[in-house]
Amino acid sequence: MTDDEARELKVKEKQEVRASGEQTRPGAVFSPDVDIFESDTEITLLADMPGVTTDKLTVDLRDDVLTLTGDASCECELTGEPLVIEYGVGTYYRQFTLSDVIDQAKITAELKDGVLRLVLPKVLKATPRKIRVSIG
Numbered sequence: 001m002t003d004d005e006a007r008e009l010k011v012k013e014k015q016e017v018r019a020s021g022e023q024t025r026p027g028a029v030f031s032p033d034v035d036i037f038e039s040d041t042e043i044t045l046l047a048d049m050p051g052v053t054t055d056k057l058t059v060d061l062r063d064d065v066l067t068l069t070g071d072a073s074c075e076c077e078l079t080g081e082p083l084v085i086e087y088g089v090g091t092y093y094r095q096f097t098l099s100d101v102i103d104q105a106k107i108t109a110e111l112k113d114g115v116l117r118l119v120l121p122k123v124l125k126a127t128p129r130k131i132r133v134s135i136g
Contacts, residue, residue: 028090032068032116040128043102043120049092050114057116059109066096066107068116 032047049057051072060067070092098104098120106121 028088030072030088030090030092031094032070032092034094041122043122045096045116045118045120047092047094047116047118048114049111049116051087051089052092052111052114052116054111057111059116059118061098061104061107064098064104066098066118068092068094070116 032049034048035046037044037046047068049068049070049072051074052070056071056073058067058069060069071090072092073089074087101122103121103123108119110117
């Protein structure tokens with residue numbers, strides 16, 4: 001098995017956040033895994049938040065800090081004694097500090113199939129462009 005194949009087989013378990021202060025609500029707090037992509041015009045952030053619905057999701061922007069908070073719960077009714085439980089319910093929480101490259105007024109968010117997609121457009125001055133040179 002090559003190193004690349006070994007990396008593909010490893011699954012990262014859901015990580016519980018170790019809060020530095022006291023929690024005001026009971027339950028586990030998880031840090032959602034994110035993928036971040038950058039193009040010339042925008043930054044796209046994908047956050048895995050399974051079990052979170054739009055009514056239980058908050059995306060807050062304050063003082064250049066983008067905060068994601070979502071409550072995941074299992075609404076299913078099951079009978080019997082659980083044998084294996086791999087899906088943890090609780091709260092997702094993650095913060096990002098935004099630079100002045102982001103046009104904060106144009107940020108958009110979409111939640112689909114447990115994945116939060118945030119599009120953070122760049123301000124025009126940060127967008128690369130070619131400058132035409134004329135013959136003088």
